[in-house]
Amino acid sequence: MTRSQRWTWLLSVGALIAGFALLGAACGGKSKSASNKPSSSGGGKNQPFANFRIAYDTGTDYLDPGLSYTVEGWSIMWNVYLPLLGYKHVNGPDGATIVPYLAKAMPKISSDGKTYTLTLRKGLKYSDGTPVKASDFRATIERDYKVDSPGVGFFSNVVGADAFSKTKKGHITGITTNDKTGQITIKLTQPQGDFQNILATEFAALLPPATPAKDQSPHPAPATGPYMIQSYKANKLAVVVRNPQWKSNKATGISEVPNGNPDKMTIDILGDPGVALTRTLKGQDDYDFQQPPPDRLGTLQSKYSNQTKVYTPANTYYFFMNNRVKPFDDVRVRQAVNYAINRQALVRVYGGLANPTENVLPPTYPQYKKHNLYPYNLAKAKKLIAAAGVKGMSITVWNHDRGQDPKATEYLTSVLNSLGFKAKDKIINSSVYWTTIGNQTTKAQIGFADWFQDYPHPLDWFDVLLNGTRITPTHNNNYSNFDDKAVNAKIASLKKQTNLSSSVNAQWAALDKQAMQQAAWAPFINRQFVDTFNSDIDLGCYVNHVLYQFDFATICHK
């Protein structure tokens, strides 16, 4: 062996040893426990404190109330942009109670259920000092149409909204306002049981009429709530501070919106759930919005159990099956998929933090009635596939690239292949996933979807996700393109019910079963989540809202 060969040999072996040493240090080395330095001074139950730091995820689509349609966006904005009506900031089912926010009182509804009259509180101001006027409501809804908001479908029942959506000129004739009296009148084409919920969405949160009809996330619009967004850099940082006009706004009688304890909220947007968890446990952030990686749940339980909260928001995870595309245009194939997926297996794919389901509605709803139409039966599924004559067909399974979700479709792909299909995954970036599968030109055959309620009402599930009359060429939420005449008619009929009585609830439960008999989807789990805090946070103040989940504003320091 020559000198150079010896050197090469020694260097190679040395590099390998160094590599192993580094690896060992990374895996086995005990990290020096960082002291949990307090993030801020002050604290105490319901006492203000300086800064609440949040380790967020990258799922925020916009910080513009007219455009955002994600839990991430809404969780920040519900303390910033107030609608006329809103929800109580409390734990449990009472959080679904609608209360007046910017409106003086709950709306007066005409006897035919088609006219809603509200009055704006007097003396309200936006964070920049501009007075809030009744006509701002109409301007806000019209702006939704101008920015192609994903929420415009909620207002399609307002008289003149459809005509306005085509021209985007003039005004929506069904909304009349009087700036002097503050009166707002909304006329509907037909009664709508969930219209108060719709008035409580962020899409109806008032903005100054001069707000440009384009995404305002980089230059956040003036706010009406206790906080305002000071700055936002997509995928990096959002800073939320107190609204200087809030005291005077609160003095108008907005009793159901708390002042909030943190003077400031710093939202660090992080791509990696492991990093977010570590930062929180080490005291670099106060709250981890992201879900901890499943393999760190053991450590969380053994060392930090008093810093975590487990909760089950209203959600359903499902596989959509496009009824307009082969082979899922055949109900037998859709039923076969429902029989072939083992929901218990999918629970384990999600780290065990989930409950199996076959229902559209989540179990937190009073309309939920568990059905058992599709017990796991691979043999039956194979028979249905054989009867449909689609064995060997190529199938593309769609999903985004975030969290545990891609594993769910890897499981589905494996199941489809075991049924005799030639299935393969198509994983795309989460930021474009929903618009891609919601575009009819994509012709997505089957894939992952989940739904977290926009508002606690069955219409938010059936009308938005399964009403065939609401299928759109783009931004379509009915990913299955499910269009069953009987189901559509039932939705239209139940939509008119303004009171969710027990008999109406029973009809919603029956509709759930009816849709699943047609195998509109393959629902598989209702997922549970974990909120993790650093040790300085007093979880006695923890409020988990039925819709907006953890309420950042009401938290307090020890």
Place this chain on the structure above:
Amino acid sequence: MAQPATETEFTLDTAAELAAEESGAVIRGRSPWYLAWRRLRRNFVAFAFLGLFVLIVVACILAPLYAHHVAHSGPSNEHVLDTITVHGTKVDVVSKGGVLGGKLVASTPVGPQWFAAGGKYVLGADQLGRDIAVRLLYGGRTSLFVGIVSSLICVVAATILALLAGFYGGWLDFVITRFFDLFYAFPVILLGIALGAALAINGIHLGPIRANSGNIMIPTLVISYVLIPYVGRPLRGQVLSLRQKEFIEAAVAQGAGPLRIMFTELLPNVASSILVFFTLIVANNIVLEAALSFLGAGVQPPTPSWGTLISDGQGLIVTRPWFAIMPGLAIVLTVLALNVFGDGLRDALDPRAKVKIEH
């Protein structure tokens, strides 16, 4: 003053050395390839690492045998709810988790069983209960395929462009060189991610070249494409230099056409560089494939590759570190083997050459 050599580091095969070897007999004519082989066979380190590479390749080729006869599972077969018997006890492949008895318990796949489960789950399972050892071997097939095929495409394309640019010069050289410069301006990994992510949605539909999304040829073509300038530019320099040599002038004088000059005069003279480039670029491309797949712009799941396996293992790095370590180790060993052998080959073919991949 020149120092007398006390030891030969590697031989240039001077006439004196050859004469000494042949015991003072008349020195026979030796081809450059023979001389290169003579030098290479004395480089035991290069041969040891070549052996390691061959071993890895053979193991990956034999993956189906291992999957069917030892592990009894394919690379994409899920076994989430299955159980295995370890020392007479039934164990869940993926344990039950959730909030059990008021405590948070994670569903965790089994760790390495080595040989306690009759050859099953030697390196453990992933979240879908798939056998990691099986996926590691199949992943190696994917990574090696992408690495080798993309290198072949890259080297062939780069050689043709270099020959055209170096031989013809003028506007053709200008166009090809600017093409190289344009790609040099982009960091390889960013360009790879951009192309890989874009093509992952719609696939490639360019005339006769058609590959649907998820097709393994997409990352292969992306990787070969982004690296063409890194091979083409140095080769073009060599061709430019050779173009001025007397033997080319002689060939022109004898009436040889451009194609003949390029492929029978110039190509053999850059062949040694191409060969060295190829070995080095295979190693480079295996790493690039792993990087792109890790970032979601390369091989698409459920097809295993070493890059996707590292990405999958990331979520279990605390409880099941072997899941991410093993494919990482496979990449390290493969790349190290190829680089050391490539260095040896370079020393053997042209000891004065400084062929290396830089980006």
